[in-house]
Amino acid sequence: xxxxxxxxxxxxxxxxxxxxxxxxxxxxxxxxxxxxxxxxxxxxxxxxxxxxxxxxxxxxxxxxxxxxxxxxxxxxxxxxxxxxxxxxxxxxxxxxxxxxxxxxxxxxxxxxx
Amino acid sequence: xxxxxxxxxxxxxxxxxxxxxxxxxxxxxxxxxxxxxxxxxxxxxxxxxxxxxxxxxxxxxxxxxxxxxxxxxxxxxxxxxxxxxxxxxxxxxxxxxxxxxxxxxxxxxxxxxxx
Numbered sequence: 611x612x613x614x615x616x617x618x619x620x621x622x623x624x625x626x627x628x629x630x631x632x633x634x635x636x637x638x639x640x641x642x643x644x645x646x647x648x649x650x651x652x653x654x655x656x657x658x659x660x661x662x663x664x665x666x667x668x669x670x671x672x673x674x675x676x677x678x679x680x681x682x683x684x685x686x687x688x689x690x691x692x693x694x695x696x697x698x699x700x701x702x703x704x705x706x707x708x709x710x711x712x713x714x715x716x717x718x719x720x721x722x723x
Numbered sequence: 724x725x726x727x728x729x730x731x732x733x734x735x736x737x738x739x740x741x742x743x744x745x746x747x748x749x750x751x752x753x754x755x756x757x758x759x760x761x762x763x764x765x766x767x768x769x770x771x772x773x774x775x776x777x778x779x780x781x782x783x784x785x786x787x788x789x790x791x792x793x794x795x796x797x798x799x800x801x802x803x804x805x806x807x808x809x810x811x812x813x814x815x816x817x818x819x820x821x822x823x824x825x826x827x828x829x830x831x832x833x834x835x836x837x838x
Contacts, residue, residue: 642825653829713765
């Protein structure tokens, strides 16, 4: 039973265009969401996060949108750069408890020059 | 400052052997987590340490897996009698804990291959 789903295993975009990575979740107890970027042979790198009390958080070229009613979040990268090519993981944290991260399976983004 | 470090970076072992993986969290981070990522999969939670509280071991897949943490510093993950299905990247993460923020910062991982 996958609580965090990234239904697109891969995405390819042109340099300079917008990349939109999607994530759906099923557990309404999640109250904090994060996006991580992972290069091969490296650990995940924190990118951006959003609390469930917000619907948008922006940091430079990265914006995360949260739609709680739809249990959906997305990461927008504008403009996309070749260095953004990596696997992007969506993760969620439940209220209280151990605050463990529940991850999606990731989306491999390729930005073509 | 220094990030999360893990050792060894790679480990190849024979089925049935025990292995020990080490994690050094970011200084001052009270929370420490172990995850693993098997090929083609997302990250799976294994265990969580927060200060002096009892660890959350709910993610450990079997009793062959155990972990310890000394105070708020180093942690070791031990896998006894390794099996081929234990082959994965084992990732450690730390955070400031429940009062300081939920963002977890990851180490580079230990790539374990059980032959």
